[in-house]
Amino acid sequence: MARPQMMAPICLVENHNDQLSVNQTAIDILDNISQPVVVVAIVGLYRTGKSYLMNRLAEQNHGFPLGSTVQSETKGIWMWCVPHPTKPNHTLVLLDTEGLGDVEKFYRLNYRLGTLVTTYVDAISSGTVPCLDDAVTTLAQRENSTAVQKASEHYSEQMGQRLRLPTDTLQELLDVHTTCEKEAIAVFMEHSFKDENQQFQKKLLELIDEKKKMFMLKNEEASDQYCQEELNRLSKAFVENISTFSVPGGHRLYMEMREKIEQDYWQVTRKGVKASEVFQSFLQSQATIESSILQADTALTAGEKTIAEERAQREAAEKEQELLRQKQEEQQQLIEAQERSHKENLEQLKMKLMQEREQLIKEHEIMLENQLQHQKALLEEGFRKTSEELKGEIQQLTSTVNDKKENSGTFTGHLLKEFATGIAAPILLPMMAVKNIISAFK
Numbered sequence: 001m002a003r004p005q006m007m008a009p010i011c012l013v014e015n016h017n018d019q020l021s022v023n024q025t026a027i028d029i030l031d032n033i034s035q036p037v038v039v040v041a042i043v044g045l046y047r048t049g050k051s052y053l054m055n056r057l058a059e060q061n062h063g064f065p066l067g068s069t070v071q072s073e074t075k076g077i078w079m080w081c082v083p084h085p086t087k088p089n090h091t092l093v094l095l096d097t098e099g100l101g102d103v104e105k106f107y108r109l110n111y112r113l114g115t116l117v118t119t120y121v122d123a124i125s126s127g128t129v130p131c132l133d134d135a136v137t138t139l140a141q142r143e144n145s146t147a148v149q150k151a152s153e154h155y156s157e158q159m160g161q162r163l164r165l166p167t168d169t170l171q172e173l174l175d176v177h178t179t180c181e182k183e184a185i186a187v188f189m190e191h192s193f194k195d196e197n198q199q200f201q202k203k204l205l206e207l208i209d210e211k212k213k214m215f216m217l218k219n220e221e222a223s224d225q226y227c228q229e230e231l232n233r234l235s236k237a238f239v240e241n242i243s244t245f246s247v248p249g250g251h252r253l254y255m256e257m258r259e260k261i262e263q264d265y266w267q268v269t270r271k272g273v274k275a276s277e278v279f280q281s282f283l284q285s286q287a288t289i290e291s292s293i294l295q296a297d298t299a300l301t302a303g304e305k306t307i308a309e310e311r312a313q314r315e316a317a318e319k320e321q322e323l324l325r326q327k328q329e330e331q332q333q334l335i336e337a338q339e340r341s342h343k344e345n346l347e348q349l350k351m352k353l354m355q356e357r358e359q360l361i362k363e364h365e366i367m368l369e370n371q372l373q374h375q376k377a378l379l380e381e382g383f384r385k386t387s388e389e390l391k392g393e394i395q396q397l398t399s400t401v402n403d404k405k406e407n408s409g410t411f412t413g414h415l416l417k418e419f420a421t422g423i424a425a426p427i428l429l430p431m432m433a434v435k436n437i438i439s440a441f442k
């Protein structure tokens with residue numbers, strides 16, 4: 001069938017008790033279209049003239065039923081393929097939506113229908129079996145991949161702009177990281193859609209973590225290089241003239257010079273995270289030199305030499321200890337940054353879920369208002385019978401709106417509880433907590 005001969009629209013995607021299913025007959029019709037297709041889809045609130053407009057596009061007065069009719073019983077997306085009124089050998093695919101808005105699952109679908117239809121038409125023209133579920137999944141994956149990319153790019157860009165390497169401390173880098181990550185998660189939340197099990201959000205966090213590690217590495221390299229340069233500059237004369245200390249009283253001179261270098265070195269600002277480590281390896285390289293200067297120093301007695309030797313060893317051990325303590329402190333800072341990151345993720349996820357819920361309630365309220373207006377209009381026109389039918393629908397909507405409002409309190413409670421658990425055991429729990437939030441939302 002090169003040209004579809006559809007006398008009337010049929011249901012393409014049905015919605016039974018919130019379960020979406022694709023009507024195979026409609027798929028077969030689409031499969032058999034070999035002509036180029038032009039797709040027009042319409043989305044909007046009840047009784048705003050969607051079906052009326054679609055019929056006009058088909059150049060028909062009948063087709064998609066108007067007003068409150070039998071069609072309302074089958075909610076979903078209706079399809080009508082007709083010859084294109086102006087383009088020869090083209091098929092016009094009209095997609096009308098019925099009962100949208102009172103079905104929560106359609107809420108997301110609804111607002112991205114434009115992109116969805118494109119994906120859908122791509123599927124038709126590439127010859128793969130068009131399945132709406134697949135199209136939604138493909139759309140969600142594409143949107144979410146883009147969201148991950150945008151968010152991680154934002155992170156890199158901002159880190160690059162705000163960091164001046166080497167940073168004075170690791171904490172300084174981690175603070176910038178926390179801010180940039182927070183912004184990146186917000187970028188992700190803004191663009192993501194139907195991110196099941198937070199798989200894309202998790203991917204984003206992994207990416208950011210990798211990037212953070214790369215920035216940390218760069219920071220260490222920058223610090224290491226700067227410290228080496230500064231230390232070389234300060235110790236150049238000292239190292240080159242080391243033989244001048246092999247004289248009586250030379251050890252005292254040697255120590256004075258070395259301490260002077262140490263003082264000068266610590267005066268240099270913004271040496272960064274490698275400052276201690278670089279100086280420590282300088283001292284280590286000096287250990288045997290100091291020892292031989294000490295032994296060659298005839299101005300000292302054997303007892304004085306032993307004391308000096310012991311002091312040198314004690315100081316070296318103390319410095320080693322200090323370095324270890326600094327590393328542990330940095331480790332702790334890293335863990336704390338990780339905790340902040342998990343907390344931020346939960347916080348923003350919570351916000352997003354709450355906003356979506358509020359939006360849903362708002363839409364129900366608008367719809368309710370619409371129905372009331374419609375009922376009023378009908379009453380005024382004297383269509384009392386139809387008005388009675390609407391009463392049922394209005395009652396249902398009112399109770400849905402009220403249910404949602406009541407539930408949102410408990411919902412917040414759930415979230416906060418899970419959130420608190422997340423803080424208590426931040427490393428292991430967050431993803432479990434996220435799952436619980438989702439189930440609380442369902």
Ligand SMILES: Nc1nc2c(ncn2[C@@H]2O[C@H](COP(=O)(O)OP(=O)(O)O)[C@@H](O)[C@H]2O)c(=O)[nH]1
Pocket residue numbers: 045046047048049050051052053065066067068
């Ligand atoms: N005369 C006229 N009636 C309209 C127009 N748009 C909608 N209607 C009427 O408004 C009612 C609701 O329209 P319908 O297309 O069923 O709304 P839908 O729920 O958005 O599909 C129907 O009785 C239509 O005949 C219009 O532009 N002109």
Ligand SMILES: [Mg+2]
Pocket residue numbers: 050051052064065066067096097098
């Ligand atoms: Mg309609």
